[in-house]
Amino acid sequence: MKNTLRYFALILFSIASLFPFYWMMITALTKAEWITSPVIFPIPPYLNSFKKILLYYPYFRWVLNTFIIATIGTLGNLFFASFAAFSFGCLRWRFRDLIFYLLLLTMMLPAFLMVIPRFFLVVNIGWMDTYWGVFIPGWFSIFSVFLLRQYYFTIPHEILNSARIDGANLWQIYWRIIIPNSKMVLMALFVINFLGKWNEFFWPLLIIKSQKMETLAVGVAGLGGTIGIEYNEIMAGAILSMIPILIMFIFLSKYISKGLNMRITF
Amino acid sequence: MFKKLLVGLIMIGLIFGLSGIVIAKTKVTFLWGTEMQEVHSALESAFEAAYPDIDLEIIAKPPAQRSELLRNWAAAGQLPDVVSLGAGTVLQGYVDGGFAIPLDGLLDELEVDPSIFIDWSIEATTFNDKIYALPWSANFRGFVNYNKTIFDKEGIPYPTSDMTWNELATLAKKLTIKNDKGEIIRYGIFAKHPYGDIVWTFGGRVINEDRTEILFGHEPYLKAIQWYRDLVDQGILMSRQVFADYGGSKPKLFAEEKFVMIITDVGYGGNFSKAGIDFDIVPVPRTEKDCGFPYGFGSYSVSSQSKNPKEAAQFVAWWTTSNEAMEIWQRYLGDNSTPPILIAEQKDIFAKIAEGRIPKNWIASYEAAPYGINGNPILEGNTEIMGKCRDAVVAVVMGDKPVSYLIEAEAECQEMLDKFNAK
Amino acid sequence: MGIEVKGIKPFLFILPILIGIVIFGYGCFAYVVKLSFFKTNLLKPPEFVGLKNYIFLLFESKYFLISLKHTLYYVLWSVPLNLFIGLSLGFAMHSKIKYGSFLRFTYLLPWISSSVIIALIFKYAFNTHWGIVNWIFTDLLGFGRIRWFSEMKTAVPVAAIMGAWQGMGFAMIIFLGAINAIPKNLTESASLEGANTLQIIRYVMIPLIKPTIFFYLVICFISAFQVFDSVFILMQQELGICSVGLQGSILTSAYFTYVLAFEGQQFGVAAAMALLMFLIMIIAILIQRYFIGRKVTQL
Secondary structure (H helix, E strand, C coil): CHHHHHHHHHHHHHHHHHHHHHHHHHHHCCCCCCCCCCCCCCCCCCCHHHHHHHHHCCHHHHHHHHHHHHHHHHHHHHHHHHHHHHHHHHEECCCHHHHHHHHHHHHHCCCCCCHHHHHHHHHHHCCCCCHHHHHHHHHCCHHHHHHHHHHHHCCCHHHHHHHHHCCCCHHHHHHHHHHHHCHHHHHHHHHHHHHHHHCCCHHHHHHCCCHHHCCHHHHHHCCCECCECCHHHHHHHHHHHHHHHHHHHHHHHHHHHHHCCCCCCC | CHHHHHHHHHHHHHHHHHHCCCCCCEEEEEEECHHHHHHHHHHHHHHHHHCCCEEEEEEECCHHHHHHHHHHHHHHCCCCCEEEEECCHHHHHHHHCCCECCCHHHHHHCCCCHHHECHHHHHHCEECCEECEEEEEEEECCEEEEEHHHHHHHCCCCCCCCCCHHHHHHHHHHHCEECCCCCEEEEEEEECCHHHHHHHHHCCCCECCCCCCECCCCHHHHHHHHHHHHHHHCCCEECHHHHHHCCCCHHHHHHCCCEEEEEECHHHHHHHHHCCCCEEEEECCCCCCCCCCCEEEEEEEEECCCCCHHHHHHHHHHHHHCHHHHHHHHHHHCCCCCCCCCEHHHHHHHHHHCCCCCCCCHHHHHHCCCCCCCCCCCCCCCCHHHHHHHHHHHHHHHCCCCCCCCCCCHHHHHHHHHHHHHC | CCEECCCCHHHHHHHHHHHHHHHHHHHHHHHHHHHCCEECCCCCCCEECCCHHHHHHHHHCCHHHHHHHHHHHHHHHHHHHHHHHHHHHHHHHCCCCCCHHHHHHHHHHHHHCCHHHHHHHHHHHCCCCCCHHHHHHHHHCCCCCCCHHHCHHHHHHHHHHHHHHHHHHHHHHHHHHHHHCCCHHHHHHHHHCCCCHHHHHHHHHHHHCHHHHHHHHHHHHHHHHCCCHHHHHHHCCCCCCCCCCCCCCCCCHHHHHHHHHHHCCCHHHHHHHHHHHHHHHHHHHHHHHHHHHHHHHCC
């Protein structure tokens, strides 16, 4: 009895999960911009939307830009986060918890209103319309720090203490013990952050001015002709923009669950 | 291993980041819309053929995003060299904020004579006796676009401009169809912006000429609103809620025959043709007080934050006066109902379209359309009085729910609303 | 636990993050705080108005309360939905199952979609006349035609469902991680003593993952409170990405702040609004921690 319930729920959830993608595909393959009556599959499939995006719009440039921004953004994020998490999670020092919780509080700041001062800041540094301007604010996220710290709690600290006794300094402990042991978590966080940066929309929209710097999200949002937004083009664009990460995802999704195998404690 | 990867990636990032700094020739950036995507490359090559030393870059953003982007860029000192805005109050706000430079000196240098433009167009881009922008592509509101196919199919004679408003209403009623469940499947008529399209042509006004008083409660205004309201209540005129429900795109709904006639501006013609509709236009009925049509048009200005004002002005002059530009535009939009270039030679064409009903004082005529040209007032400018209450009143009058804009002026607006509801 | 360290070394490790967050986080927040005492549209010089913005929001404008109401309604839909989905998927997937990795991949898939695109899809699917949802409800099943986005009661749940759909994978991962970390002997001994699966879940597993549940609740609450992207796209008219939205059906606080700032052109009032919401959120979380959290950290 329990098994059938379980399978039923799982199948229901997977249908719910896949349906919008299916819908995206149908819309992208339809000729008319609005489907006025439900269609199981458009026959014949209309491939022009895809062709248009690949040939007529700078699709590959978008992919390149987005890839650069996502990669460097994520790597930087993980780099700084693992440093900080090491300090918060493996070391004991005065003010440690106080500072950590103060930083944690920033998760609650009104994210989008702070876009304005951030924008002015980034522009004044001169990073408007550059890759730097897009990914540098993303390097400083307390969320990665939080998760990494959680993970570092689970590393047996006797190892650390004994390494200390053996004369290792903090930097060596970090590089030789912590990092090699946290490959899974780092992979998981890499995938999570990468996804976030890949699909990021509002921030690149502000910072990017010229067309050669556009990311996928910004580029796809701008698709459309005189009559208004062409749904089929946008859906085709969306599908095309998901393909690179889909590929990455197929290979890396197992790391996410393996990497986050931990209980959250305070 | 990780370290090397990291360093390598940072290097790639640096290379790409720095490559943005390299410039070949003088660059002029120009903000326009993605809806003209096809025209961009044609424009760029034509301009660069005419002026090989200048590199033109068109920044394409959808019109809906433009006002916010412009605001943020203006505040951060990053405006593009040339900005395309609606003339009139929108441009005035921009000028008041100090974001545009006067063009008189530059035009002299470039040997462009401003008097080649139609008088009512260059007037609108002149503030304090200085020309701040060059005008382009005029647009009149208050034209009935009707779907010829439906009229032919049902054997009804086309609307003419000698009709009265009541006759127009009756015609719309004839064209409204309901289905068995009583739901309306085809509306006779639709008007998205009743202010510019209906109120003014009824003789009503939003604010007075000195811009000191709001005229919401006056007679012609009320008559116009009543006409509009009656038709909505009878289910003949598509309300804005229904329009939003259907997706909110005029050309699409027109093509799908959700309404037979639409009162809108002339400039929409290109979009309607592209949607494949066989349509024609006729001015809305006259009233005793012959007030003509409110009109507006685009303007091209050079921003004060531009580093290459002369080249930017060159581009502005080229786009608003040259034959190549005109040709590209016409090739793209096909038969747009009004010519895009406002040179004095085109004056007669406009007079003909408007059947002679172009009012002399364009500023006054334009105040009747408080939405500005694209419905996106970018800068507050002088529209403070209107801006405060207009959307609240419009929303209430049209039966929508008022949401935004009711910030400071809630108390003031309430007074006005009470006065209106008391009638 | 951890290595006892004195002196400046720990600070060196956190220095980059500290500087970054101070500048991009608290620094920008300070700007917002300052802005809340002024009246400005960002292009003209700001005017100092003191507490006027706050007084306006709290006492003179009815929209503040409306916005709170909408936000609360959204949170009430979103958090339980997310929790339910997360726990169900977590428990259903934690033991070996046929096609397990394929299923897990499926649940993670919504995550890779951009919220802008998904919002467009949902907007389209729930469209009054053309949406598939109404096609099922009205044309097939014969209910009245529901105009989904016309009022809060119907529009907010749609937005909540959308958020829950996207967060499906994340919720599952968080709970899977916690459930998998439960020592097997505990569950085994419980089943040896005769408990069936549902009882094991209820009496053994859930108490053991309480901290994770609490953590997830807080995360959900924070993001529900601040939901913006999806509401923004759903409320836009004219199909454009930004345009004047005349519908007041979803006025959650972040979106309302946006409306105040970019459509009402009142950045000072928007800043005040954002601050008030921040305070409310902190108070709410503290209350949560006091009532639920205490029992949790005792574990």
